[in-house]
Amino acid sequence: MRAIQIVEESGPDSALALVELPEPDPAHMLGWVGPDSSVVVEVHAAGVSFPELLQTRGQYQMKPPLPFVPGSEVGGVVLSAPDGAAVKPGDRVAAFCALGGFAETAVAPEFFTFPLAAELDFAQGAALILNYHTAYFALLLRGRLAAGETVLVHGAAGGVGTASLQVAKGLGAKTIALVSSEAKEAVAEQAGADHTLLLGEGWKDAVLELSGGGVDMVLDPVGGDRFTDSLRSLREGGRLVVVGFTGGSIPEVRVNRLLLRNTEVVGAGWGAYVMGKPDLNREIGAAVNGMVDAGFIRPIVGERFPLERAAEALRTLDERRATGKIVLDVRRD
Numbered sequence: 191m192r193a194i195q196i197v198e199e200s201g202p203d204s205a206l207a208l209v210e211l212p213e214p215d216p217a218h219m220l221g222w223v224g225p226d227s228s229v230v231v232e233v234h235a236a237g238v239s240f241p242e243l244l245q246t247r248g249q250y251q252m253k254p255p256l257p258f259v260p261g262s263e264v265g266g267v268v269l270s271a272p273d274g275a276a277v278k279p280g281d282r283v284a285a286f287c288a289l290g291g292f293a294e295t296a297v298a299p300e301f302f303t304f305p306l307a308a309e310l311d312f313a314q315g316a317a318l319i320l321n322y323h324t325a326y327f328a329l330l331l332r333g334r335l336a337a338g339e340t341v342l343v344h345g346a347a348g349g350v351g352t353a354s355l356q357v358a359k360g361l362g363a364k365t366i367a368l369v370s371s372e373a374k375e376a377v378a379e380q381a382g383a384d385h386t387l388l389l390g391e392g393w394k395d396a397v398l399e400l401s402g403g404g405v406d407m408v409l410d411p412v413g414g415d416r417f418t419d420s421l422r423s424l425r426e427g428g429r430l431v432v433v434g435f436t437g438g439s440i441p442e443v444r445v446n447r448l449l450l451r452n453t454e455v456v457g458a459g460w461g462a463y464v465m466g467k468p469d470l471n472r473e474i475g476a477a478v479n480g481m482v483d484a485g486f487i488r489p490i491v492g493e494r495f496p497l498e499r500a501a502e503a504l505r506t507l508d509e510r511r512a513t514g515k516i517v518l519d520v521r522r523d
């Protein structure tokens with residue numbers, strides 16, 4: 191099969207090689223998943239995300255020995271599945287494989303493989319798990335977002351951002367999207383944001399005005415120097431949910447601010463939390479598919495590249511140019 195490997199940790203321009211490899215072993219690389227619980231997937235589209243970019247530099251927490259095939263999630267068709275799995279050969283699926291997705295065949299645990307609704311194409315399937323499961327986990331399970339509340343979403347035209355706008359809507363909340371350009375404002379609107387704001391002087395005051403004195407939640411995949419203004423944007427009892435640090439620096443909190451305003455900072459690390467919890471994954475998968483069926487979730491796919499141009503795909507993330515989900519078309523269909 192054709193696959194992209196990371197052969198050295200020198201950044202997206204030089205770390206990748208297009209190679210021919212034997213079909214993967216159904217014993218999934220996640221050590222505790224054996225061949226009896228693995229689904230083999232014919233990959234049509236592979237999602238491209240920050241972990242793959244960080245892996246080209248050796249900066250991600252999961253560090254397999256070189257060379258290895260990156261790619262955490264795919265949309266495709268089941269080739270084989272264990273007895274008792276929710277999917278069977280021939281089914282269209284979205285699957286989270288953690289590694290190995292940038293290839294014509296990938297292997298995922300059965301509890302991380304979900305039926306793909308007819309309304310979504312393979313590229314949207316490759317955009318469904320990492321971002322939407324994270325959004326559901328961060329907004330509801332960690333942040334306790336309730337119907338009628340208002341959430342401010344940073345990086346709202348990005349993968350996690352667009353997913354969070356749609357999941358928040360599905361939970362009955364109102365959304366304010368904060369982005370850095372007018373083109374990204376259009377993407378946030380397409381994702382269903384109730385309000386969009388441009389990053390710049392005064393965004394915090396605009397949030398306070400739009401929300402009538404403060405939002406109930408801030409969903410933050412960006413971090414950096416906007417963090418203090420994010421805390422100032424919360425109303426009493428509000429929660430700031432920390433999801434990532436694309437801005438490049440990890441903010442520090444002066445906890446007196448939390449005490450004085452009765453607010454919370456909540457960490458949301460989806461992968462580490464759900465990895466050993468098959469039933470929780472099935473529960474989140476069912477909830478996300480329910481929101482697809484109800485029309486709230488329609489993944490926004492941005493630029494698409496053929497498999498052999500994976501380096502360019504990673505650079506769009508690196509250079510802050512990505513909107514929605516970046517996808518590799520692994521098979522031409």
Ligand SMILES: NC(=O)c1ccc[n+]([C@@H]2O[C@H](COP(=O)([O-])OP(=O)(O)OC[C@H]3O[C@@H](n4cnc5c(N)ncnc54)[C@H](OP(=O)(O)O)[C@@H]3O)[C@@H](O)[C@H]2O)c1
Nearest residue numbers: 240345348349350369370411433434435436437459460510
């Ligand atoms: N906690 C978890 O479980 C979890 C799960 C999935 C992903 N994540 C993390 O969430 C973060 C966002 O992932 P994503 O897939 O949504 O990324 P993305 O599609 O590239 O979006 C990230 C957004 O961050 C903003 N940004 C600000 N400064 C940036 C910079 N210097 N470089 C790039 N972007 C910058 C951009 O929005 P503006 O230009 O509008 O500011 C961009 O749209 C990543 O750090 C990822 O690792 C965490």
